[in-house]
Amino acid sequence: KLNQEEKEVKDEKEVPIDPVLQADMDEFLDECFNEGSLDSFSQVLYMVMSEGVPASLPHSRCGRTALVAAATHGLSHVALQLLRIGADPTAKDKSGKTPYDHAVENGHHECAKILSTFNHDDENKNNQEEDDPEDNFLLDVYYHAFSEELIDHDLMLALVKHIHLTMAKGSILIFLPGYDDIVTLRDLIQGCSEMNTMKFQIFTLHSNMQTLDQKKVFNPLPSARKIIISTNIAETSITIDDVVYVIDSCKVKEKYYESDGGVCSLQCVWTSRACCQQRAGRAGRTKPGLCYHMCSKRRFKTLPLNSIPEILRVPLQELCLHTKLLAPGNTPIADFLSKALEPPSFLAVRNAVTLLKTIGALTPMEDLTEIGQHLLDLTVEPKLGKMLLYACVMKCLDPILTIVCSLANKEPFQISLNPENRKKGSSARKEFAADSYSDHMALLRAFQAWQMARANGAEKAFCSRNLICGATMEMIVGYRSQLLAQLRALGLVKARGSGDIKDVNLNSEKWHVVKAVLVSGLYPSIARVDRDTSTLRTSKEVKVAFHPSSTLHRGGGVSGSQKSVQSLPTDWVVFEEISRVGRFCFIRCNTLVTPLTVALFGGPLRVSTAALSQRANPPGLSSDSDSEVEESNSSPDTAILTLDDWMAFTADASDAISVYYLRQKLCALVIRRMSNPAKPMTPLDEQILNAVVHVLGAEEKNIGLNQPTGIGQRPKPLTLDSPNWRMRVDEEQYRHENKYHPQYSHAELANNFYQNNYAYRNGQRSGWREPAQGFSPQYGGPKSPMSPAKAMGSMEKYVDSEANTRYFVVRADEVHSVEALQASAGGLFNQNTAKKLVKIKQEGSRVVVFFSCSGASKFIGAATITDGSGATTASGTNNNTPTLEWLSTQHVPYHMVRHIGNSLTGGGRVSSSRDGTELCGPAGRALLAALTARRRHGYGHHAHPRPIQKHAADG
Incomplete structure (x- = not known):
């Protein structure tokens, strides 16, 4: 009967379609x-239901x-x-x-x-006919009582109890998608009295949990059974030899990125x-072992063969x-990426390219x-790289480098x-942030406090007390x-002088x-306070809230979220990520x-003269609005500064x-600085920079924001017995004193440009008001055999004689x-090269x-x-062979x-240098830094070494 139905369906599909209907x-x-x-799809539905056109009729040209x-949209x-x-x-x-x-x-x-479910519908029906009718009945009853989209912790507890007591x-080893599920199942197991008849010990594995506790999972327990509850970190990252039973929830948390809204979501799939x-x-x-998959046979057969490629679910x-480094000239980025085995969507690529144009990385014609060009040479994502570039211009590199x-x-x-x-951990994070209204400050202060604790030999106690991962801090030092x-x-x-x-x-x-540098890099990730509703909104989302882990979050549900917003002294917040x-x-x-x-510092890099206007409503302001902006427009002495489709400011x-x-x-x-970094800043450049710095400080003082101290303190060098002692070289070789230059005085800052062209007087504002209230939110290796002390001594000599050093390959x-x-x-090896280098040394x-x-x-x-002097041979002659002291054998x-x-x-790569080629000072110092930095990861996966990636799959 089934074969007959399939034949009838096949014959129906082969019925020719009238050419008029096809057209x-x-x-x-x-x-x-x-x-x-919806109108266009309504016409298709009418043709299918009224004219007898097959629902799967393909387009005559593209198929x-x-x-x-419907799936595309x-x-x-x-x-x-x-x-x-x-x-x-x-x-x-x-x-x-x-x-x-x-x-x-x-x-x-x-x-x-939805499509995945229907895709295997017929197969499931066949399987149901083949399976035991009683099993199918029990499964249907179970699904009526419990949704298979949820984790059945009680069923897992029953299975764990069965294994523990009878096997x-x-x-x-139990695989669960996230932290909440781990805690729930752990509490259920600990609260089960029947489990206590035999000894057991529970271990939890999660990428954000303290590593000291997780290391105990590898220790054998002869007199008790280990029950390990883990995320997918235990799939490939670690291997526990004594695992015999695996309980697989068949679920995982994956990070997805919505390119149209710029929102990340951690979904349990x-x-x-x-x-x-x-x-x-x-x-x-x-x-021999056993594995229990916590899903039915019919569900297992509907699972995709492989996970969704990362290129389809991350920012691009x-x-x-x-x-731009790989594509031929004049080839659009979208066209080049469309040839990938699993090409990303055109919309995701277009949005990524648009953002790169906005931040000034690409021209309108997609040229670098x-x-x-500089962002390509930095091993961080573009927004973080832009922060580093602006930090060099604004002269606040150290804190930005740490952040x-x-x-x-x-x-x-x-x-x-x-x-x-x-x-306790949440309190420590808030203590690091103090009253700065900044999570970035918490990161900076935590790193500084960790370095101080490490220098005093109290690193482990500090990390345990503040719930901080010491290994991550070491990675930050190396990075x-x-x-x-x-x-x-x-x-x-530069090595010396200006810059x-x-x-x-x-x-x-x-x-x-x-903070200004943070804004320059994180734009357009900016949120604004809506005082009328006590909520935050962004350019793409009408309502957002501080994440519970943020130091700006006051807790307490909806009312607590509103209190968090109401307590803010200003209306703008810059953020690193938005998640759903x-x-x-x-x-x-x-x-x-x-x-x-x-x-x-917000908005696109280049803003046209049309951004400044008088007597004009900002974007999204209706004609009947009663906002402050519209009232101010009645005065001829007000103007609107529009940065993009969403951000507009009104002021005198x-x-x-x-x-x-x-x-x-x-x-x-x-x-100018990016075009020619080697050129020193001119006096006019210094005046512009000083004016910007001064007015930013005056604005903060006027609003009442506190100025924290000690944020620019130099990182402490690691001790010689530290596992990362080589990292000290890169910090030390660029510093020759314990303090930076003294700060400019206010008198030096008050240059002619500031006095004649800016409306601030004596640190006071003269009418700058908050932004428009009526905007619309709808817009769119090998280790060195040397001792650390010997190598460090060599590097200290290098620092002292840097000005008289020459580098050769x-x-x-x-x-x-x-x-x-x-x-x-x-x-x-080569005697001619040896003679040349010995002569230079003798000079x-x-x-x-x-x-x-x-x-x-x-x-x-x-x-x-x-x-x-060269080595002397047995015959008493000098062979000009120099003696070497090794700085690095990596x-x-x-x-x-x-x-x-x-x-x-001529700017050629150092790797292409011939024997005896001399390197310029910056190239030599950079290459020496690369050879002396202690590497913690292997090479070969990226064009540059990359930091540890966040475990997006953990909940």
């Missing part, structure tokens, strides 16, 4: 794809159906209606893609879930069959920027700008299963060194300058800023004009040749040699020539230092 359907399908409106159009209710009237979810277009594929590509996961010895197989493989590493700004490294690595603050410890070396290589941080490490930290003690949990949106890592800071005309022109001059200064054919040289401390210069092996495509250490692949160019050879 009409083609027209309607074109409208569905181009417009995505796409109405279901594909994410219209779940339309897709559901089409499926119910017979649309085929397995039909492929001419590109070989199903409606499910189109829904996933465009980020419409709810629609993809042989062996640890139990069904995992793939490949992941289920990987989890099952955790059982029985040393003896960094990928689009690096595409000066800022874009950027903290944001690039995983969260240093950990979570605890103990409610009392969680409260700081790496980024500092890259800024040196770009010429933004040296002291000069680029002149304003590091001024928190208002640091159900129907609520939360902003993470927030800092309160003044409207003047947003007006000067003189103030608005002054802010506009100061912003334009600041923009020009940034572009020596080529080697084989790696083992250099390793033999390191063991014997012998001379160089009084310090000579540093880098050993390069082209066969292995890497540098294999660095050494300094300690004796220029291996660094060429691609890790590809950003280092040698100006002495």
Whole structure:
């Protein structure tokens, strides 16, 4: 009977369609794809239900159906209606893609879930007929009582109890999607009296939990059973040998990015069959094991074979920027990425490119700008890289460097299963933030406090008391060194004189300058207070709230959220990420800023003269609005400064004009510095910078925001017995004194530009008001054999003689040749090169040699020539072979230092240097920093080493 029905369906599909109906359907399908409106789909539904047109009739040219159009636009209710009237979810277009594929590509996961369910509907029906009728009945009863979309903790407890009380010895590993589920199941197990008849111990694994407790999971327990409750961190990251039983919830939390709204969401979804197989493989590493998948057979067969590729669910700004290095000239980024095996949606790529244009990384024609060129050479995402560039211009590098490294690595603050410890950790975070209204301040203060505790030998106690991950802090130290070396290589941080490490930290003690740099990098991630409703809103979301982990969050549900907003002394908040949990949106890592800071540093890099207008309503302000802006427009002495479709400010005309022109001059200064970093700042540049710094400080003082102290203190060097002692080199070699230059006096800041063109007088505002109230929110390796003390002593000598140091590259054919040289401390290979270097040493210069092996495509250490007299042979002659003292024996692949160019050879890469080639000072110092920095991760996965990524899959 079933085969007969399939034959009838097949014959129905093969019935020819009238050409007139086909032409009409083609027209309607074109409208569905181009417009995505309900009217266009209504016409298709009419044709199917009234004219007898098959619901899966494809377009005559592209082969796409109405279901594909609904999936592309994410219209779940339309897709559901089409499926119910017979649309085929397995039909492929001419590109070989199903409606499910189109829904996933465009980020419409709810629609993809519906299509996935219908896709296997017939298969499920067949399976039900084949399965035991009694089993099917019990399963249906269970699904009526409990939704399979939820985690059944009681069922898991019953299974754990069954294994613990009736089955042989062996640890139990339970996979759950997130933190909440881990806590719930742990409490259920501990509260079950029947479990206590036999000894057991519970362990929890989560990427944000304290590592000291998690390490105990590897210790054997001869007299008790281990019950390990974990997220997917236990899938591949760790292996526990004594696990015999695995309970798989078949769920995982994955991070998805909505490109149209810029919102991230951590969604609990069904995992793939490949992941289920990987989890099952955790059982029985040393003896036979069992795996229980907590889903039915019919559900298991509907699971996708593999997980959704990351390129389809993460922001694409960094990928689009690096595409410019790979794509042929004049090839649009979207066209190039469309050729990927799993191409991202056109909308996601377009939004990413638009943002890169907004921040000044790309021109309107998608060519790299000066800022874009520099961002490519920094191993952070574009928004964090832009912060570093602005920090060099605004001269507040140290605090920004720490904040950027903290944001690039995983969260240093950990979570605890103990409610009392969680409260203690939250209090510690708020204590670090003090009264600064800033989560970024909490990150900065935590790092400084950790370094002080480490210097005093109290690191473990400090981390335990404040729930801070020491390993993450060590990664921040290493990443700081790496980024500092890259800024040196770009010429933004010089060895001496104007632009040296002291000069680029002149304003590091001024928190208002640091916040301005945060705004420049994080835009458009800016939220504004709506005082009428006591809520926050962004350009894409009408209502958002502070994340519970934020120091700006006061707790207490809706009323607490409103109190948090009402207590803010100003209306603008810059944030690092916005995430969606159900129907609520939360902003993470927030800092309160003044409207003047947003007006000067927010918005696109270039603003046209049309941004400044008089007697004009700002965007979204209706004609019958009674806002302050409209009232002010009645006066001819007011003006509107519009930065984008959402942000507009009203002020006295003189103030608005002054802010506009100061912003334009600041923009020009940034572009000049990025175009020619080697050129020192002119006196006029200094005047512009000082004016900006002073007015920002005056605005903060006028609003009543406190100025914290000590934020610009230099990082403490690691001790010689520290596992990261080599990191000290990169911090020390750019500092020659314990303090930075003294701050400029107010008299020096009050230059002619400030006096004649800006409306502030003696630190007071003369009419700058809060922004428009009536806007619309609807817009859119090998380790060194040397002792640390010996190597550090060598580096200290390097610092002292930096001005008299010359750098050279020596080529080697084989790696083992250099390793033999390191063991014997012998001379160089090529006698002509050796003679040249000995002569330079005898002339009084310090000579540093880098050993390069082209066969292995890497540098294999660095050494300094300690004796220029040469070695004497048995016959009494001098062979001009120098004696070497090794500074580093580490291996660094060429691609890790590809950003280092040698100006002495026309900017060519140092990796392409021939034997005996001399390197310029900046290139030599940057290469030495790369060879002396202690690497904690392997090479080869990225063009540059990257920080630890946040475990988005953990809840």
